[in-house]
Amino acid sequence: MTDNLIIKPIVQAISLTKHVKSSDTQLTILQDINLEVSIGEAVSIVGASGSGKSTLLGLLAGLDIPSSGKVYLNGEDIFSLSEDGRAELRGRLLGFVFQSFQLLPVLTAIENVMLPLELTGVSNARKIALELLGHVGLEARVNHYPKQLSGGEQQRVAIARAYVTHPKLLLADEPTGNLDSSTGNQIVDLMFELNRERGTTLILVTHDETISSRCTRQIKLVGGKIED
């Protein structure tokens, strides 16, 4: 406990609430969420479909704007920043892995991994990307387009892309949702391995109990609220 007090949380959400307007009624997707995630933690967000898991992840990443409440990433109040300020923060701190992989179809595997480095102007992007693709076991597939790769391979490319910038925090939205259980397990193994190696903090949205149990902490959402 003492350690936790000393270690500054990398993510801190305070009274996070999100409403959406649907025709004439107002739906509450998230209500009064308070949470802290410390550096090095692996936290899973679980819950049934529609419980607000992905919305929470979107808010923590600054991809969406809350109706009220604050999110601090590495101590910075992200919603006091402009849209571009948040983009810059994401590029510096965050890595993403999505359920639908979100690879750019026109880029080859290596180009997809290089993209975040190119956006920040890193000079030896190809070399770094190649190393990481080797690490995820895709050295033979670097010049293939996403459509030429299997689902598991595509997700490996996505993981390589997420880790290539040495993010402090990795956000994963149902990373095994589109994969069979065996491939899914391999992907989760890979993520945890990279997480350990690089000391990355992990926030993982899943509804898979097995994957969730491998995390250091679980947060369960029910009807937009954290269940104690």
Add this chain to the structure above:
Amino acid sequence: MNSFKLSLRMLHRDLRAGELHVLIFALIISVGGMTTVGFFTDRVQLALSRQGNQLLGADLVIVSDRPLSQRYTGEAVKLGLNTSSSLKFPSMVVKGDDNILVGIKAVTAGYPLRGELRITEDIGKAASYRNDHVANGIPSPGSVWVGEKLAARLALKKGDIIEVGEARLIVASQITLEPDYSIGFINLGPRLLINAIDLPATGLIQQGSRISYRLLISGNAGLITTLRSWLQPNLTSGERIQGIRDARPEIKAALERAEKFLSLAAMASVVLAAAAIALAARRFTMRHLDGCAIMRCLGARQNEVLYLYLYHFIILGLVASVMGCLLGLLAQEALVYWLSAMITVELPWPSLFPFVQGILVGLVLLLGFALPPLLNLRSVPALRVLRRDIGISNAHSLTGYALGLGALAVLFLWKAGDVRLGLSVMTGFIVAIAVFGLLGFLLIKTISSVRSKAGGTWKYGLASIWRRANSSVVQAVALGLGLMALLTLTLIRGDLLQNWQTTLPSDAPNHFLVNIQENQLQPLQEFFKQNDILQPSVHPMVRGRITSINGSIVMPDNYSNARAKRLLKREFNLSWANEIRSDNQIIDGEWWQSRDKGKAVLSLEKGVAKAIGVKLGDTLTFDIAGSTFSAEVSSIRKVDWDSFRVNFFAVTPPGILEEYPTSYITSFYLPENQMDMMNQLIMTFPNFLVIDVATIITQVQKVIEQVTKAIEFVFLFTLLSGVIVLYAAVISTQDERIYEAAIFRTLGAKRRQLISAWVVEFAILGGLSGLFASMGASALGYVIGRFALNLPYSFNIWIWLIGLFVGVIGVVAAGMIGTRSALTSPPITVLRRVS
């Protein structure tokens, strides 16, 4: 981040993945089509005016009734232009006891500078035209070349000696084609061509002789313009410049209409290019939404995303435009090669202007129409990576498209080269976009509201149209605009060609007979009957000079207008008539009734009225053979001078001019195989002045024929651009369609069901665009024909039928071809690719 470098890299990757094919294709073909039209128009315009200049014998002529200053020749030579001079005057020619009044033309070496002079040595023979050849040079000193009529009248043979003034000259050849033969006082009567060196020996050039001095100039079009602007302030009174347009009204009208049509075709190709680019750019951005969202997620700032694609488009625009220009250059060269059989003059090399214009137009169009979706790409929410249903905001669409339309407007005025024409077409298109858009949305809504009542495939077809309401409206408007441009062009083209055919039918009068006396009318009628020639209408002619206007004595030298001076100094041809002629149109006042017989009123030709500053109600007084005649202007007429029929500047009702000395004039068509009859006519009626305009008519018809060919060609190219629009429109929703097909097929839909649903959707889309196009083309055709080309407009039901037919068939065919891969590829491949 170095946006430019990254942009280049991304461009390369997009290119490799085939993402840019449609856009590049649209751009290259559009710019190519446009520059082909540009280059070709440029060259054809140069060629046409050069062709026209053949009828002038030069590119520019300075005419004066006094010897021309040597300074003019000096300046032309200094600019590197070619010169030659000629003198024209009437005089008597004697052979033995016979003599005749002829129009003498004395020329110097180099004549004619443009066009060709053809001669034959078979003088006075019927077959002379068949054995003629191009004259290499001019008559050698001491010899003359004679016109057909002179040869006939004096029964000349090669080697005969004729007396011209004090000189005795040898007949060497007969002229069969004189390029710059024109109707005018001096040309009345037979022609005699002599070498200017022999002039002093004739002793005919004396103070007070009625001589027309001409300086002929030819050379590079730009230098001719330079010389023209130098000449303008330097000319003294009595001197005037003649370009082809000043000299030949019928050629002027044909050329100007052709030029306007070619500008219209160029503008139509701009509209087609804009439509194709707008559609292709829209597709490009739709396909890049995810990429932008991911980049935003990976930390790219909004402006970085914007610059990334902005550079993308600039580079793409430049490269594709240059390629399009090169394609245009090649295509027009092929065109010229094909046309060389018809265009007898050498086509000048085009200017570089269309090249620069092509690149600028390509860039402006691309940025104008790609910028709105680009600005929207900039603001793709990063949340799209989690929620794919979050689309693009359309915040910038309106301003963006306004920018695109603004750019298009500027291009229009530039390409049209005619503010009025440009503005009318542009306003037409803007109004069309607004009306089509609104109407399209309402119609789609109405059609879709019945979908619940429809069964089977109709239901899905209608549902698809409604689901893609925005895309459907954009597609229908773009296709409608493209088709509208093509239909308008078709309409105008048809009217234009028809108008020319009516203007100069193959049996247009090619001979004028002047100086017919009243007692010769009956014998002439019989002569025509005997020779099987259609009886022409004969018009009375009285010659008079205007002496005062509204009681004030006219002083020709007080007029600043050169035409007014000339008109007032010379004698007018007046005539009388009961009915107004079909090629005349009253534009002010009224034509008289039969009860007005003997009333001192007259109808004046518009151009003359304007030149001498006379309006309705003014009184003109003429001096007719020493007597005075006054009449009030009761109407102003527009005369179609292109028709080659007899027309008069001033016409009165019957019953007033009859008391003055009257001769008659007529014009008729003489087929080429009956030319021999002319010799008989000249023998029977020696006092007639015969004016042969057959050569002129043939030349004018040739020019018009070439203009027609050029127009047909340019039209074909515009049609090709239309196909590109169709392709871009169909492909713009191809992705969605392929995805839907995969889902439908997964759910068990048969190929036939899918095909029927698409046919319904495409047919509605095509029908809408056909409807829009017909509507727009009818309105625009009317406006352009009426106000810009001065052509009469007739309602054309075919335009509606063709519009609908082409719209439906074209879109269905292209649509089915474009989406056929969705029917053949296994659904799982498509679904996996999309996910």
